Amino acid sequence: MLGRARDRAGGADASNPTTTTTSTATSATKSDLAKQLFPLSSSPSSQQPDITSWATSANKPRSAALSSTTHVINPFKPRSSNPPPLSATRPSSIIANAAGMSRTNSLVSICSNAGSFEDRESSFAKPQSHGSAISSVFVSEEDFSDDNTLELDYECPASLPPLPPPSKPKLPSTARPIAATTITTTTITTTGLPPPPTSQIPWSSSPCHHMFPPEKSQKPESKPSNHILPPATKRTLPKTWSQETVQPSQSKESASPFQATDDANPSATPLPNKKRALPWDTTQSAVKERRKQLKNQNKNDGQLSRDEMRASADDHVTQKTKASAISLSSEQQHVIDLVVKDGRSVFFTGPAGTGKSVLMRAIISELKKKWARDPERLSVTASTGLAACNIGGQTLHSFAGIGLGKEDVPTLVKKIRRNAKAKNRWLRTKTLIIDEVSMVDGDLFDKLSQIAREIRKNGRAFGGIQLIITGDFFQLPPVPDGGKKEAKFAFDAGTWNTSIDHTIGLTQVFRQKDPQFAGMLNEMRLGRISNDTVQTFKDLARPLTFDDGLGVTELFPTRYEVERSNESRLRNLPGDSYHYESLDAGDPNIRDKLLANMMAPKSIDLKKGAQVMLIKNMDDTLVNGSLGKVMGFMSEATFENWAMNDHGTGSDDEMGFDGGSKKKIKAFSRDPESVKDLREYPVVRFTATDGSHRSILCILEDWKVELPTGEVQASRKQLPLILAWALSIHKAQGQTLERVKVDLGKVFEKGQAYVALSRAVSKMGLQVLRFEKSKVMAHPRVIQFYDKLYSAESAIKTKKAPIISEFAHKGASSTSAGRSNSMTVVDLDEEEAMVAAYG
Numbered sequence: 001m002l003g004r005a006r007d008r009a010g011g012a013d014a015s016n017p018t019t020t021t022t023s024t025a026t027s028a029t030k031s032d033l034a035k036q037l038f039p040l041s042s043s044p045s046s047q048q049p050d051i052t053s054w055a056t057s058a059n060k061p062r063s064a065a066l067s068s069t070t071h072v073i074n075p076f077k078p079r080s081s082n083p084p085p086l087s088a089t090r091p092s093s094i095i096a097n098a099a100g101m102s103r104t105n106s107l108v109s110i111c112s113n114a115g116s117f118e119d120r121e122s123s124f125a126k127p128q129s130h131g132s133a134i135s136s137v138f139v140s141e142e143d144f145s146d147d148n149t150l151e152l153d154y155e156c157p158a159s160l161p162p163l164p165p166p167s168k169p170k171l172p173s174t175a176r177p178i179a180a181t182t183i184t185t186t187t188i189t190t191t192g193l194p195p196p197p198t199s200q201i202p203w204s205s206s207p208c209h210h211m212f213p214p215e216k217s218q219k220p221e222s223k224p225s226n227h228i229l230p231p232a233t234k235r236t237l238p239k240t241w242s243q244e245t246v247q248p249s250q251s252k253e254s255a256s257p258f259q260a261t262d263d264a265n266p267s268a269t270p271l272p273n274k275k276r277a278l279p280w281d282t283t284q285s286a287v288k289e290r291r292k293q294l295k296n297q298n299k300n301d302g303q304l305s306r307d308e309m310r311a312s313a314d315d316h317v318t319q320k321t322k323a324s325a326i327s328l329s330s331e332q333q334h335v336i337d338l339v340v341k342d343g344r345s346v347f348f349t350g351p352a353g354t355g356k357s358v359l360m361r362a363i364i365s366e367l368k369k370k371w372a373r374d375p376e377r378l379s380v381t382a383s384t385g386l387a388a389c390n391i392g393g394q395t396l397h398s399f400a401g402i403g404l405g406k407e408d409v410p411t412l413v414k415k416i417r418r419n420a421k422a423k424n425r426w427l428r429t430k431t432l433i434i435d436e437v438s439m440v441d442g443d444l445f446d447k448l449s450q451i452a453r454e455i456r457k458n459g460r461a462f463g464g465i466q467l468i469i470t471g472d473f474f475q476l477p478p479v480p481d482g483g484k485k486e487a488k489f490a491f492d493a494g495t496w497n498t499s500i501d502h503t504i505g506l507t508q509v510f511r512q513k514d515p516q517f518a519g520m521l522n523e524m525r526l527g528r529i530s531n532d533t534v535q536t537f538k539d540l541a542r543p544l545t546f547d548d549g550l551g552v553t554e555l556f557p558t559r560y561e562v563e564r565s566n567e568s569r570l571r572n573l574p575g576d577s578y579h580y581e582s583l584d585a586g587d588p589n590i591r592d593k594l595l596a597n598m599m600a601p602k603s604i605d606l607k608k609g610a611q612v613m614l615i616k617n618m619d620d621t622l623v624n625g626s627l628g629k630v631m632g633f634m635s636e637a638t639f640e641n642w643a644m645n646d647h648g649t650g651s652d653d654e655m656g657f658d659g660g661s662k663k664k665i666k667a668f669s670r671d672p673e674s675v676k677d678l679r680e681y682p683v684v685r686f687t688a689t690d691g692s693h694r695s696i697l698c699i700l701e702d703w704k705v706e707l708p709t710g711e712v713q714a715s716r717k718q719l720p721l722i723l724a725w726a727l728s729i730h731k732a733q734g735q736t737l738e739r740v741k742v743d744l745g746k747v748f749e750k751g752q753a754y755v756a757l758s759r760a761v762s763k764m765g766l767q768v769l770r771f772e773k774s775k776v777m778a779h780p781r782v783i784q785f786y787d788k789l790y791s792a793e794s795a796i797k798t799k800k801a802p803i804i805s806e807f808a809h810k811g812a813s814s815t816s817a818g819r820s821n822s823m824t825v826v827d828l829d830e831e832e833a834m835v836a837a838y839g
């Protein structure tokens with residue numbers, strides 16, 4: 001085995017972890033050491049490295065039509081060297097010529113090889129429903145038994161967030177949405193035991209039309225598609241819904257626009273009546289009533305399983321999502337094929353806004369189908385509680401059952417063996433998903449791999465578990481443990497290269513439609529900012545004003561600053577304050593821990609005029625992250641009576657939720673039968689993702705933490721709102737925000753400035769204060785890591801295959817050299833930890 005590994009590893013340089021591509025000559029002399037340190041027997045190997053091709057741009061017909069608006073950005077060149085913005089007249093084929101480019105500038109060469117790109121159309125529908133895929137989160141009680149102060153073992157019960165439709169900035173725009181900006185793409189085989197795919201995996205970018213707002217006439221269903229997510233079979237409505245009988249108790253709702261049905265298709269989910277510009281689009285209670293109704297029907301006829309029922313209810317609520325489904329780009333689809341069909345271990349990365357989260361949700365959806373009969377085969381985890389929440393998973397620590405994970409591997413293995421549930425998770429899991437890997441510590445990664453090998457009694461990396469990992473190492477790094485000055489990145493783990501078959505770089509930036517802005521952000525990401533970019537960012541210091549009454553969301557590095565800012569803004573508002581305390585239930589011993597990291601706050605104070613953010617997906621346009629303003633407060637009955645009596649015909653502003661109107665509304669709610677909950681809830685006017693304004697009465701929502709058996713471990717009832725004048729950069733990671741203000745003077749950590757600014761959809765919605773080049777810090781190790789990846793890809797393109805294995809072994813060597821016995825864990829959730837760590 002060793003000999004075979006040695007044969008395969010010929011030429012690898014095991015000794016110099018920091019060398020990128022300049023040490024080919026020396027590498028051969030040191031390869032033996034590398035081979036001994038990292039015998040390939042434990043890693044998926046390939047006879048020849050699997051190399052997939054680079055590709056950019058949209059499908060040919062569209063790109064031809066839009067040739068003047070489709071740009072390929074070279075991410076490793078200063079913006080000034082990149083293609084000009086949309087307004088410029090140069091056509092799309094602005095790809096630098098790599099010929100003669102030096103090895104030290106190898107990053108450039110990746111994008112420069114025009115021949116490595118190919119255009120190919122692909123169009124797939126995204127999962128139809130955003131709120132349905134994940135409803136339960138699995139937490140074992142034992143996860144918390146050893147570390148009472150640990151706040152890491154949090155599993156979010158939230159439903160899987162939606163794959164949001166391409167959002168169209170409402171702000172005045174000088175640059176019209178065009179095709180996504182292509183940054184770079186690479187697929188690199190770093191290891192591979194099983195024989196790699198023999199044929200090249202074709203690449204192409206998603207069609208240009210993905211960048212446009214969904215057109216009503218263009219229904220995704222009408223497009224030929226091989227992969228429709230999620231499966232239509234799980235999304236059918238119960239039979240009983242086809243003849244919707246209105247019970248007396250539901251008569252009010254049926255009078256509401258939400259309940260309007262499609263005569264042509266009685267089973268179709270009713271659409272909001274757009275003719276009636278009522279101040280309510282629907283109420284959450286209406287949605288809940290629907291679910292209750294469905295549940296009762298299920299009980300009566302006993303024909304639907306619990307999941308089917310839930311899926312049906314969600315289907316009803318989110319039916320519009322189907323019509324505006326995101327089509328995965330071909331590079332995204334390529335990753336799905338690799339992980340779902342081929343079962344490969346993959347790390348996919350890419351700049352902010354390239355659809356990593358969207359892709360991960362699609363993968364989870366597909367794998368859930370794959371493991372429908374044996375759900376325990378799939379484990380969904382993330383480095384932080386919040387990130388886990390976003391994909392309906394649990395923290396990596398929680399999954400592993402290692403508490404803080406400070407002990408050495410033998411101790412941790414013993415600990416897990418004592419914990420039947422944790423042990424079972426390790427034994428049963430076939431596919432492990434890790435999101436936001438940039439915040440996973442390298443030592444932890446190695447420990448987990450070793451634990452898996454021992455518990456599963458399988459010598460392969462991670463005990464043979466398929467890994468699907470995503471994240472962008474240029475974003476927030478791991479928090480170093482007390483003793484360490486700097487955290488170790490996961491890619492520096494000794495087992496990183498042997499655990500991953502393919503490293504894939506997503507290239508298409510979807511969040512920012514303006515290629516110039518996307519290019520500026522990419523310069524930031526790499527820490528190589530041109531003077532032009534510095535000046536453009538400095539010009540964004542001007543204040544932003546909007547005519548819809550909503551302001552910008554200010555991003556702060558610490559939670560303390562966020563709370564202070566939100567509290568002072570709330571205090572300065574006139575009027576009464578409404579206090580909402582959550583209703584928590586569950587075993588008091590573990591409840592608080594389970595609920596600690598929940599996005600839903602333990603308590604929230606609101607006033608009329610408060611700026612809030614929705615933290616649950618209501619439907620396809622009111623989603624987690626939608627900004628809104630509190631217009632007033634009223635009880636459910638009042639709100640529904642108002643709807644029933646059709647007293648709203650104007651906009652919210654016309655209606656005005658002032659005292660007079662409110663009194664008037666209350667006059668309609670005297671029927672004691674209808675008044676069950678007299679408590680007043682906020683009416684919030686949201687700016688929906690399609691740019692429209694929608695007002696809903698925000699009542700209490702449920703968050704649950706459940707065991708796989710469905711047993712509820714802890715639950716919280718709370719408004720689905722948080723104050724949103726200010727948000728922490730940590731909480732903002734992963735968000736797409738249309739109006740952002742960032743004061744870079746307060747930023748202290750590498751990657752923070754990039755994360756903060758890259759939340760913005762456009763320059764028009766971004767205000768940047770105190771922009772300094774020095775504040776934009778990219779970690780040298782990260783630059784080096786990506787440099788290697790792209791160098792390797794460049795080498796692949798020039799058919800210098802040996803360099804690939806050299807790359808893989810270098811990586812292994814570097815990490816082995818850096819291995820230490822010191823134990824480090826990631827502090828997963830709290831900004832305070834970061835502050836403590838970084839001062």
Ligand SMILES: Nc1ncnc2c1ncn2[C@@H]1O[C@H](COP(=O)(O)OP(=O)(O)OP(=O)(O)O)[C@@H](O)[C@H]1O
Nearest residue numbers: 164210327328329352353354355356357358510734
């Ligand atoms: N295939 C696609 N077609 C159209 N829009 C897409 C596609 N994939 C992602 N998007 C959109 O791009 C935006 C960014 O996506 P997403 O949040 O998944 O990116 P990300 O890479 O995870 O970003 P970050 O690293 O900042 O968290 C979202 O608004 C999403 O809806």
